[in-house]
Amino acid sequence: MATIGVVGLGAMGSRIAGRLADAGNELVVWNRDASKAEPLVERGAVAAESPAEAARRTEAVIVMVADPAALAEVTEGAEGVVAGLGRHATLIQMSTVSAEATERLAAQLPAGALLDSPVLGSVSEVEGGTLKVFVGGEPAAVERWSPVLSTLGTVLHVGPVGAGTAAKLVANTTLVGIVGVLGEALAVGEILGLPRDQTFEVLGVTALADQADRRRPAVESGEYPQRFALRLARKDADLILEAAAEKGGELRVIEAARDWLADAEVAGLGEADYSAVLGRILSSQEASSDK
Numbered sequence: 001m002a003t004i005g006v007v008g009l010g011a012m013g014s015r016i017a018g019r020l021a022d023a024g025n026e027l028v029v030w031n032r033d034a035s036k037a038e039p040l041v042e043r044g045a046v047a048a049e050s051p052a053e054a055a056r057r058t059e060a061v062i063v064m065v066a067d068p069a070a071l072a073e074v075t076e077g078a079e080g081v082v083a084g085l086g087r088h089a090t091l092i093q094m095s096t097v098s099a100e101a102t103e104r105l106a107a108q109l110p111a112g113a114l115l116d117s118p119v120l121g122s123v124s125e126v127e128g129g130t131l132k133v134f135v136g137g138e139p140a141a142v143e144r145w146s147p148v149l150s151t152l153g154t155v156l157h158v159g160p161v162g163a164g165t166a167a168k169l170v171a172n173t174t175l176v177g178i179v180g181v182l183g184e185a186l187a188v189g190e191i192l193g194l195p196r197d198q199t200f201e202v203l204g205v206t207a208l209a210d211q212a213d214r215r216r217p218a219v220e221s222g223e224y225p226q227r228f229a230l231r232l233a234r235k236d237a238d239l240i241l242e243a244a245a246e247k248g249g250e251l252r253v254i255e256a257a258r259d260w261l262a263d264a265e266v267a268g269l270g271e272a273d274y275s276a277v278l279g280r281i282l283s284s285q286e287a288s289s290d291k
Helices: 011-022 034-042 051-056 068-075 099-106 123-128 139-149 163-191 196-203 209-221 230-246 252-269 276-289
Strands: 003-007 026-030 060-063 090-093 114-116 131-136 153-159
Touching: 003 011, 003 051, 011 026, 011 034, 011 060, 011 123, 026 034, 026 051, 051 060, 060 068, 068 099, 090 099, 090 139, 099 114, 099 163, 099 230, 114 139, 114 163, 131 139, 131 163, 139 153, 153 163, 163 196, 163 209, 163 230, 163 252, 163 276, 196 209, 209 276, 230 252, 230 276, 252 276
Parallel strands: 003 026, 003 060, 060 090, 090 114, 131 153
Antiparallel strands: 114 131
């Protein structure tokens, strides 16, 4: 067991902290909205006054925040994690951010002090300990912290620092692309007059069968309970496109899928599950047919 800090107690960070506590680790936690730390404090965690204090009091500190700007906010400056990190401590960065943000963080730390460790999965996966943890870092640091990370799910060491970020963006490329393709496949059925039951039956014998079956109740009910916020999926799509553009790459499918997510966000669906883009795609076709 270890003394672990967790900085960022949103939907994922709070559950990561809870799972680590259940495994017997001692926790020091921090969140910008201090009230989010209270349930963990009631379970025995210590609330830090700053990210730096959370790092100062622990052997490793996990950071799980929304985006590159939030990462810089909690890691940099006199009150940031980097300022408080002890000589032999490790910063485990689990947020989905850009390659540039990861490089910027790594440049502020000694070799071996950073594990670049974003995760694939959402609330139910972290609660069940079935996340996929993409770890970039030096082998010694990966070996040291794999037992703790294994509490959260399957640890995949994908290379040096930076490889974890790259792996997560690859994984989320499939997430963004598949939901866009599924939405447009359903829209083709609508446009050509195929009853929706038959459209789902057809999709059931395609490569999208599992996704179609999984998303069908939400499409039919119009209810999309949040597992992964649509605004975060749009943010990830932007990160993917920016990363590709910086290297001269062109991702036309993901650009189109990002545009659908952005359209849904503008329509007020940013806090719904990202799969709410399916309803937005279908409603857009219905609106077009009414003109």
